[in-house]
Amino acid sequence: MIYTDPRIGDYAVATHGLSKRYGRESALHEVDLRVPEGAVYVLVGVNGAGKSTLFKVLMNLERPDAGTAEVFGLDTGRDGPGVRAQVGYVPERQDAPYRSMTCARLLQHAAAFYPEWDHAYADHLTRALGVRPQARIGGLSKGQTRRLQLVLALAYRPPLLLLDEPTDGLDPVVRRRALTLLAEHLADAPTTVVISTHHIDELESLADHVGVLRDGHLVAQMAREELQRTVRSYQLEVPDGWEAPRELQATGLRRSSAGRDVRCTVVGDEREVTRRLADAGARVRQVSKLALEDAALAFLPEDPS
């Protein structure tokens, strides 16, 4: 873990040394997740980085090999029902149960399990997301199933939302609508959200915390402001044949055709980095803020290309 955000206060989700292996592959390796209450926490990582596994452990769909996880102070392994009663979960897979039921009937089914179910709100969400109540679940497309799963997760206003690629399979218009609904949902009641997505740019303004998973390791976890403060884009003027000093771990390095202008992303305190770059012979021309997506990607390995 390079950077942590040791906030004092209640954590909605906290894991301690969480590890999970599938055969020889390590899906999670000693993950110490910390999601403050009320946060909108974006989980970033490439496919197979362990994001879905993390969600499943929190729901006790998968048991860890080591470590523990707590949701609102309840152990996910011991108090499974208590945890799940307070969580709205949209899973990665896109198949809904009871293929012969209609959407409306499935919502009715779910309502029996959640005493706080709000039928009027469920109707509103159904209409807003374009879910057809009388459609048979077996005949739904992936996108339609996904929308239904969103209604299923939000309708009882759980204090915690675990959303695993919630906008996956949705066209841009519906994606926007789903995120709008999410923003409004957050305004209605204090809710903590942990959301994993490939469309980080969509959550640009919604997220206030970021966690980066790389090969099962949580390599970064911090408030979004801190991320954008410590990960910046540096525009440099450099002598010929200049290479960035290795200990700076500069990523996204781009060189102009003349070789004298270089742009790169570096993680670290701005003044410190500028000094180190100057020591290495580069002249810092401009330092700029990165979009959330680019800042988070700085922690992930670059393409070998």
Place this chain on the structure above:
Amino acid sequence: MLVTLDPRDERPLYVQIVDQVRRALLDGTLRAEDPLPSVRELAGQLVVNPRTVSQAYRELEGEGVIYVRRGQGTFVAPTIHPDRRERRALVRGVAERAVVEARRNGLGVDELVPMIWEVAAEGEGSPSTSAIAPGEEEGVA
């Protein structure tokens, strides 16, 4: 009132919202007693964390720019004098950013200030660069 957010902007999102409300007051888009969108509405429109909107509204409320009418929503304060205070706050914001940027590029303020006059003189006449002075109408250039 239309609010747009720029994620690349150095200012935190809530500051952007506050500044845009101030700007709207300055150019007359928002007047005294005008209603503002609720936190819920604005958060939904911008797809932004409602806490960000709340923070912006709290700051504006703290400065007496807006107020909350029980059960009816948020409104612009009746006694708002957009000219002096809002204008001053906006100008200050721009100045602060310019100074930081200059320092970052290793430039001194004594280089910056004359250059501002020069650039302003060049840009005169095009709508995007001319400021709207109080009392003026915005016309077609």
Place this chain on the structure above:
Amino acid sequence: MTAPAFRTAERRARPARPPVPRLRAVLMEQIRAAGLALRGTALIVAALVALVTLVAGLQSLSMGVVRNFYEWPTLLPGLMGVLLPVAMWARDERSGQGYLWTLPVDRRQHAFTKVFAGWVWLMAGIALFALWRPVLTLASGGSVLPPETLHVLASQVALAGPLDQTTLRTVPWAPGPLIWFVPFTAATASYLLGSALVLGSRRPLRWVIGTVLAYAILSVASDAAGAQLRVGWVADAPGGLLHLLVESRYGLDALLTARTGTLSTTMTLTTGERAMVWRAVPDLADWRIATVLWTGVGLLALWAAASRHREQRRA
């Protein structure tokens, strides 16, 4: 802009106890959901029943086949019981990942609840079956109520070729009212075993095929070994095991058909007619004990299978 029609929740303190649903509500909903899920299966069964009724009706009308009371306890309830779990449990539920397991109910308890929900509908189906059979019997002119007269073999005679009437003696058989319960208990026990198999293993079909294959291989191997070693019991071992499980006094047949299946065969008599011939008179006491035995085994197996899905901290 008008306020939304639903209530926007005020800030609420986190409840001291999480809002977990009550068992009764979960049970009722699972029963309803099982009913909905089994609609398709029910239609197929109804179609088959209609077909069989038609065939039986035609047989009775054209060939005067008369059905009797002792033909009632058949393997059908057992079969229905064993196959129902296959229709009830979807693949992702069996693998532990399905929507069912994301609900705020204790997982092992939820497995039992769902099994129970299916059982409720199974009993309803068996009840219909228990009504249908006597209707068929009456329609074909047979007798619905015991006592029956059975043709029992007087001594252990090899059942080959046409039988002489004299080797048979007629015995009145009044099994008592408990025989009406046989389809229900048979279906219940086989349902428990079937549910245990479906819930307990990731690929139940593999287990079934594997068992059959293993038995076949074992038979061949033991035959060969027995011939080599010249020890009779080795060759007979697999067959003996099967006999023990199925045909013995408290075996599966006792459970499923109160032994009316294995104790009787249709034979041709020397007079030319065909009749049901019995090796012994079936005793309902055997059925009672077999029921207790196999239901117990089923419950234990189900407990083990449901425990595979229980809430646990470690992998």
